[in-house]
Amino acid sequence: xxxxxxxxxxxxxxxxxxxxxxxxxxxxxxxxxxxxxxxxxxxxxxxxxxxxxxxxxxxxxxxxxxxxxxxxxxxxxxxxxxxxxxxxxxxxxxxxxxxxxxxxxxxxxxxxxxxxxxxxxxxxxxxxxxxxxxxxxxxxxxxxxxxxxxxxxxxxxxxxxxxxxxxxxxxxxxxxxxxxxxxxxxxxxxxxxxxxxxxxxxxxxxxxxxxxxxxxxxxxxxxxxxxxxxxxxxxxxxxxxxxxxxxxxxxxxxxxxxxxxxxxxxxxxxxxxxxxxxxxxxxxxxxxxxxxxxxxxxxxxxxxxxxxxxxxxxxxxxxxxxxxxxxxxxxxxxxxxxxxxxxxxxxxxxxxxxxxxxxxxxxxxxxxxxxxxxxxxxxxxxxxxxxxxxxxxxxxxxxxxxxxxxxxxxxxxxxxxxxxxxxxxxxxxxxxxxxxxxxxxxxxxxxxxxxxxxxxxxxx
Numbered sequence: 001x002x003x004x005x006x007x008x009x010x011x012x013x014x015x016x017x018x019x020x021x022x023x024x025x026x027x028x029x030x031x032x033x034x035x036x037x038x039x040x041x042x043x044x045x046x047x048x049x050x051x052x053x054x055x056x057x058x059x060x061x062x063x064x065x066x067x068x069x070x071x072x073x074x075x076x077x078x079x080x081x082x083x084x085x086x087x088x089x090x091x092x093x094x095x096x097x098x099x100x101x102x103x104x105x106x107x108x109x110x111x112x113x114x115x116x117x118x119x120x121x122x123x124x125x126x127x128x129x130x131x132x133x134x135x136x137x138x139x140x141x142x143x144x145x146x147x148x149x150x151x152x153x154x155x156x157x158x159x160x161x162x163x164x165x166x167x168x169x170x171x172x173x174x175x176x177x178x179x180x181x182x183x184x185x186x187x188x189x190x191x192x193x194x195x196x197x198x199x200x201x202x203x204x205x206x207x208x209x210x211x212x213x214x215x216x217x218x219x220x221x222x223x224x225x226x227x228x229x230x231x232x233x234x235x236x237x238x239x240x241x242x243x244x245x246x247x248x249x250x251x252x253x254x255x256x257x258x259x260x261x262x263x264x265x266x267x268x269x270x271x272x273x274x275x276x277x278x279x280x281x282x283x284x285x286x287x288x289x290x291x292x293x294x295x296x297x298x299x300x301x302x303x304x305x306x307x308x309x310x311x312x313x314x315x316x317x318x319x320x321x322x323x324x325x326x327x328x329x330x331x332x333x334x335x336x337x338x339x340x341x342x343x344x345x346x347x348x349x350x351x352x353x354x355x356x357x358x359x360x361x362x363x364x365x366x367x368x369x370x371x372x373x374x375x376x377x378x379x380x381x382x383x384x385x386x387x388x389x390x391x392x393x394x395x396x397x398x399x400x401x402x403x404x405x406x407x408x409x410x411x412x413x414x415x416x417x418x419x420x421x422x423x424x425x426x427x428x429x430x431x432x433x434x435x436x437x438x439x440x441x442x443x444x445x446x447x448x449x450x451x452x453x454x455x456x457x458x459x460x
Contacts, residue, residue, distance in 0.1 A: 006109050006110055006111035006112070007038060007039050007111060008037070008038040008039070008111060008112045008113075008114065009038060009039045009040075009041065009108055009111045009112070009113045009114070010032060010038045010039070010040050010041070010113075010114045010116060011041045011043055011113060011114070011115050011116065011128065011132075012040065012041065012042050012043060012070065012116045013043045013045060013076070013115070013116065013117045013118060013124055013125055013128055014042060014043065014044060014045070014057070014118070015044075015045045015046065015047045015057070015085075015118060015124075016057065016142070017057060017060045017062065017063060017066075017201075017293055018142050018143075018293060018295075018312070019118060019140070019142045020042070020057070020063065020066045020067070021062075021066060021142075021194070021197045021198065021201060021293075021295075022140055022142040022166070022168060022189060022194070023042075023066075023069075023116065023140060024066040024069050024197045024200075025189050025190070025193040025194040025196070025197045026140065026166055026189045026193070027040075027069045028069070028193045028196065028197065029189065029190045029193040031166065031187065031189070032116070032138075035069075038114070039071050039111070040069070040070045040071045040072075041070065041071065041072055041073075041074055041106065042067055042070040042072070042073045042074070043074050043076050043124075043128075044057050044058060044073060044074070044075055044076060045076040045077065045085045045124045046077050046085065047085050047086045047124070051077055051084075051085075054264070055264055055291050058073070059291060060291040060292070060293075061201070061204050061205045061207075061208050061290070061291055061292045061293075061296065062200060062201035062204035062205060062292075062293070062296065064204075065200050065201075065204050066197065066200065066201075074106060076124055079102070079105065080127075085123060085124045085127075086122070086123055086124070087123065088123055088124075088127055089123045089126050089127040089130055090127065090130055090131060092130055092133070092157075095130050095131050095132075095133050098130075098131045099131050099132060099133070102131060102132075112135075113132050113135045114135060114136050114137075114138065115128050115129060115132060115135050115136070115137045115138065116137075116138045116139075116140060117129065117137060117138070117139060117140075118139070118140065118141075118142075119151075120137065120139050120154065120158065120162065120179075121150060121151050121152055121154055122151075125139075126158070129158055129161070133157070135161070136161055136163050137158070137161045137162045137163065138162070138163050138164055138166065139162055139164070139165050139166070139178075139179060139184070140165075140166040140167070140189075141165060141166070141167045141168075141176065141178060142167075142168060142312070143168075143170075143312035143347070144170060144171075144310070144312050144315060144346065144347035144350055144351075145178070145343055145344075145346065145347055146165065146167040146168075146176040146178045146186075147171065147174055147175075147176050147177060147178070147346050147347075147350060147379055148177055148178065148343060148345065148346030148347070148379070148382075148383060148386070149177045149178065149180075149181075149346075149383040149386050149387040149390055149391060150177075150178055150179055150180075150181060150387065150390060151341070151343050153181075153389070153390060154179075154182065159179075159181075159182040160182070162179060162182055162184050163184075163185075164184060164185045164186070164187050165178055165179050165184050165185070165186045165187065166187050166188075166189055167186060167187070167188060167189065168188070168189050168191075168194060168316075168319075169188045169189075169191055169319070170312065170315040170316065170319050171315065171319075171350060171354065171367070171372065171375070172319070172372070173369060173372040173373075173376070174350075174372055174375060174376055174379065175376065177346075177379070177380065177383045177391070180391065181390040181391060191319070191320065194320065195320050198295045198299065198316075198320060199299065201292075201293055201295060201296050201299070202295070202296050202298075202299025202300055203299075204296075205292045205293075205296035205297075205299070205300060206300060208290050208292055208296075210288060210289070210290040211288065211290055211292055211296065211297065211300055212300075213286075214259055214286040214288055214297075214300075214301065215300040215301045217257055217284065217286065218257060218301075219255075219257040219258055219259045219284075219286060219301050219303060220255045220256070220257060220258075220303055220304045220305065221250040221253075221255040221257075221258045221259070221303055221304070221305040221306070221307065222258075222259045222260075222261060222294065222297055222298070222301070222303045222305070222306045222307070222317075223243065223246045223247060223250065223258060223259065223260045223261065223274075223307050223308070224261055224294060224306065224307065224308035224309070224311045224313055224314060225243060225260060225261060225262040225263045225266055225270060226239075226263050226308070226309055226310070226311055227239075227263040227266045228242075228309070228333075231344070233333060233336050233337060233344070234333075234336065236267070236269075236270075239270065240269070240270055240273040240274075242309065242328060242329045243260070243270060243273070243274050244273065244274065244277045245328050245329065245358075245359070246307045246308075246328050246358065247260075247274060247277050247278060247281065247283075247285070248277070248281065249307065249326070249328060249358035249359050250283075250305065250307055250358070251281045251283050252359075253305065253358070255283070255304075255305065256283050256284065257283065257284040257285075257286075258278065258283060258284070258285050258286070259285075259286045259287075259288055259297060259301060259303070260274055260285060260286070260287045260288065261288050261294050261297055261313075262287065262288075262289070264291075271287040271289075274287065275287065293313075294306075294311075294313035294316070294317075295313065295316055295317075295320075295321075298316075298317055298321045298323060299321075303323060304323065304324065305323070305324055305325070305326065306318075306323050306324070306325045306326075307325070307326050307327075307328060307358055308325070308327065308328070308351075309327065309328060309329050309330060309333065309348075309351070310327070310330060310333065310344065310347045310348045310350075310351040310352075312347070314327070314351060314355065315350075315351070318364070318366070324363070324364040325355055325364055326355065326356055326357065326358035326364060327351050327352065327355040327356070327357055327358065328357070328358050328359065330348050330351055330352035331352065331412065333348050334348055334349070334352060334412060334413060340385065340386060340415055340418045341386045341387065345382060345386060346379055346382060346383065346386075349378065349379060349382050349413055350375065350379065352412075352413075353374075353375050353378060354367050354371065354375055377397070377401050378401070378413065380394050380397060380398070380401075381394070381397070381398045381401045381402060382413055382414070384397075384398040384422075385398070385414060385418050385419070385422060385424070388422055398424060399424060399425060402414075402419070402424055402425040402426055403425045406425060406426050410426040414426060416428065
């Protein structure tokens with residue numbers, strides 16, 4: 001009598017429409033097998049501080065079309081209520097109980113489960129990985145943070161289960177550092193598949209009345225807002241001024257009709273300040289509050305300039321729409337980000353190095369292979385300084401690079417105190433730095449780690 005083998009289950013955890021688009025493109029490209037190879041569950045999580053007050057992902061324009069790639073949709077917030085998705089994770093010794101409960105609730109039976117998650121070092125991804133302790137894990141990264149190091153060391157029970165890192169090729173030629181310490185293989189989500197999905201989002205947004213009115217006015221510049229005050233990087237007043245600088249720069253570049261796409265959680269006063277600045281400058285300003293992605297604005301409005309600070313949507317405009325882009329305010333952010341390990345540091349570094357300043361005289365041009373190579377060396381050095389213990393194999397390259405670029409970029413991208421603590425060129429000569437530099441045991445340990453890393457890479 002034949003043995004019944006249950007159909008495998010793939011659980012795709014997502015919290016943003018951009019993330020759903022990334023997953024949809026990956027599925028279309030066949031990176032998770034054929035549609036009938038597994039039962040696909042889209043697990044939607046609202047990670048906002050106050051989920052009840054935030055725009056629900058399932059109500060956003062384009063969600064329904066993208067969700068058709070999945071067999072069913074499950075609300076994670078409802079599943080774990082009253083816990084908050086960003087803070088709840090069960091103790092490992094309770095995971096068998098939670099797994100039995102979720103298998104019963106989601107009708108999984110004894111089917112093998114694969115997890116496809118966002119930031120694996122925090123919940124809800126970490127909670128899922130804990131509950132389904134025997135499942136393989138795939139990580140997808142939908143933004144610039146994939147190029148930076150992992151925020152913190154993952155426990156071995158989790159790190160050894162990660163199969164691959166799926167990421168968008170936002171900076172062609174630049175290799176991600178995320179999860180590299182676990183020898184996780186990066187895999188690019190094909191650009192043509194992602195562009196097709198973005199086209200679907202644009203078509204879905206065509207019926208949004210607010211966006212239709214904006215597009216009819218023919219705006220030529222898009223300003224991207226980020227809620228940096230919520231991250232305690234800027235004060236609300238400083239962020240308001242940042243947006244005003246974007247507007248003034250666009251006006252100086254000759255744009256007479258501008259769209260501002262605020263962050264979904266930004267306060268209404270940001271828009272009011274910008275409207276006042278637009279009135280003083282004598283230009284038409286549209287503040288787009290509707291539940292649409294910036295990419296849908298690009299698709300419907302076809303602007304000739306996109307301005308931002310370090311938003312992923314800034315690089316998307318260049319990589320997938322060929323729109324010229326410009327930055328504002330990155331130098332101040334590089335100085336403000338604390339601690340040095342702040343995971344926003346690499347995204348800010350990438351934009352600061354690779355995108356022209358709106359208030360400068362340089363026009364945007366795609367990065368050459370040489371420019372990408374230089375950026376890669378800079379990002380690896382910054383990544384080492386952020387997480388030296390996770391990437392000891394990068395030390396020699398960091399020493400060499402810093403030694404050759406001290407006068408050019410050290411002050412902009414590196415803190416003297418950080419370089420001193422790691423005994424790197426450009427730092428001071430503290431007792432600890434001298435000990436690290438001259439200690440035979442420290443150098444021996446570093447060599448052993450680099451040798452082990454090389455063996456792991458060859459074995460993989």
